[in-house]
Amino acid sequence: DAKTTQPTSMDCAEGRAANLPCNHSTISGNEYVYWYRQIHSQGPQYIIHGLKNNETNEMASLIITEDRKSSTLILPHATLRDTAVYYCIVRVLGFGNEKLTFGTGTRLTIIP
Amino acid sequence: DAGITQSPRHKVTETGTPVTLRCHQTENHRYMYWYRQDPGHGLRLIHYSYGVKDTDKGEVSDGYSVSRSKTEDFLLTLESATSSQTSVYFCAISEPGTSGSLYNEQFFGPGTRLTVL
Numbered sequence: 001d002a003k004t005t006q007p008t009s010m011d012c013a014e015g016r017a018a019n020l021p022c023n024h025s026t027i028s029g030n031e032y033v034y035w036y037r038q039i040h041s042q043g044p045q046y047i048i049h050g051l052k053n054n055e056t057n058e059m060a061s062l063i064i065t066e067d068r069k070s071s072t073l074i075l076p077h078a079t080l081r082d083t084a085v086y087y088c089i090v091r092v093l094g095f096g097n098e099k100l101t102f103g104t105g106t107r108l109t110i111i112p
Numbered sequence: 113d114a115g116i117t118q119s120p121r122h123k124v125t126e127t128g129t130p131v132t133l134r135c136h137q138t139e140n141h142r143y144m145y146w147y148r149q150d151p152g153h154g155l156r157l158i159h160y161s162y163g164v165k166d167t168d169k170g171e172v173s174d175g176y177s178v179s180r181s182k183t184e185d186f187l188l189t190l191e192s193a194t195s196s197q198t199s200v201y202f203c204a205i206s207e208p209g210t211s212g213s214l215y216n217e218q219f220f221g222p223g224t225r226l227t228v229l
Contacts, residue, residue, distance in 0.1 A: 034217075043116075043202050043220025044155065087154065100204075100218060101171075102147075102154035 004088045009107040018075040020106050022088030025069040030092050033064060034100070035073045037084040044087065044102075047073065083110045115139050116221035118203050124227045131190040133224050135203030137183075144186040145204040145218065146170075146178065148197075155202065161186055193228045200225050 005023040012018040024033065034049040048055055048062045050071075055062045061074040075082050087105040115138030125131050135144060143162055147155040147170075157170030159178040167178050175197060179187045190197055203221040 041223070043204070043223055044218075045220070046217035049217070100145075100155075100157070102156070104152065104154045 004090055004103055006086070006088050006103065006106045008104070009109070011109050011111055012075075012078050013111050014080060015077055018078040018082065018108060018110070020073040020075075020086050020088075020108060021070065022073070023070045024088070024090045027068050027090050028092075031090045032092075033062065033068075033071050034089040034091060035060070035062065036087045036089065036100075036102075037082075038087070038105070039081075039084040047086075078108075078110045080110050080112065082108065084108060116203060116205055116219060118201075118221040118224045120224060121222065122225045124229065125193055126229050127194055128192050131193050131226065131228075133188045133201055133203075133226070135186045135188070135221060137186075137205050139205060139207070139219070140183060141205040141207040141219075142183075143206045143218075144180065145206075146176070146186065146188045147202045147204065148172065148199040149202060149223075150199050158188065158201075193226075195228050198226060198228045 032049050032051050035047040036044040037047055038044045048057055048060050050062045050064055052064055052068055064071045085105040085107050087102050089100055117136045119134045145160040146158040148158055149155045156172045158172055158176050159167055159170055161167045161180040164180055164183055167180060177189045201224045204218040206218045
């Protein structure tokens with residue numbers, strides 16, 4: 001699986017959009033971009049994933065650049081409960097290849 | 113939340129003793145995983161299972177063994193615990209997509225905090 005690079009930490013004001021970047025310059029054509037988050041002391045929580053098109057769900061939006069070498073996770077209206085460590089992961093999907101490789105992620109702090 | 117429980121949630125033990133952690137799911141998912149989380153390392157995969165009695169090693173499997181005798185339970189055993197195995201252990205489950213779908217997020221349990229003195 002390709003390696004990802006994320007900023008160590010970020011702050012965002014409550015109510016504003018939080019934009020979390022991720023670089024994955026060595027991503028291959030069959031690798032998906034996944035985002036998880038981990039709120040203090042809890043297990044990681046799936047947020048969203050995508051291949052090359054932008055994706056949106058009830059939690060967030062995922063913007064993937066055209067060359068797929070980077071992506072941005074957008075939390076449109078951040079709340080204090082969004083304070084967490086956010087992990088960007090790239091991986092191949094397929095039967096028998098389900099492993100996730102977590103880096104150290106971005107610690108996002110929402111400021112009241 | 114997905115139906116995943118881990119037991120015990122906290123355990124303190126001494127070096128050299130055997131320890132077994134249990135992960136139980138009610139989702140009937142095929143895949144189950146054990147991760148450990150340590151400061152500065154994120155989560156690292158220890159072992160995983162892709163079906164009953166089918167398991168494979170992850171990136172940090174030394175000193176650990178696993179067993180899966182039924183779909184709902186995945187056991188992680190430390191045969192002789194060491195201080196380096198002090199960590200938070202997370203279990204996860206997933207189900208491969210059906211009908212050609214590759215959508216298969218992993219759901220994580222609440223974690224077990226293990227301290228080896």
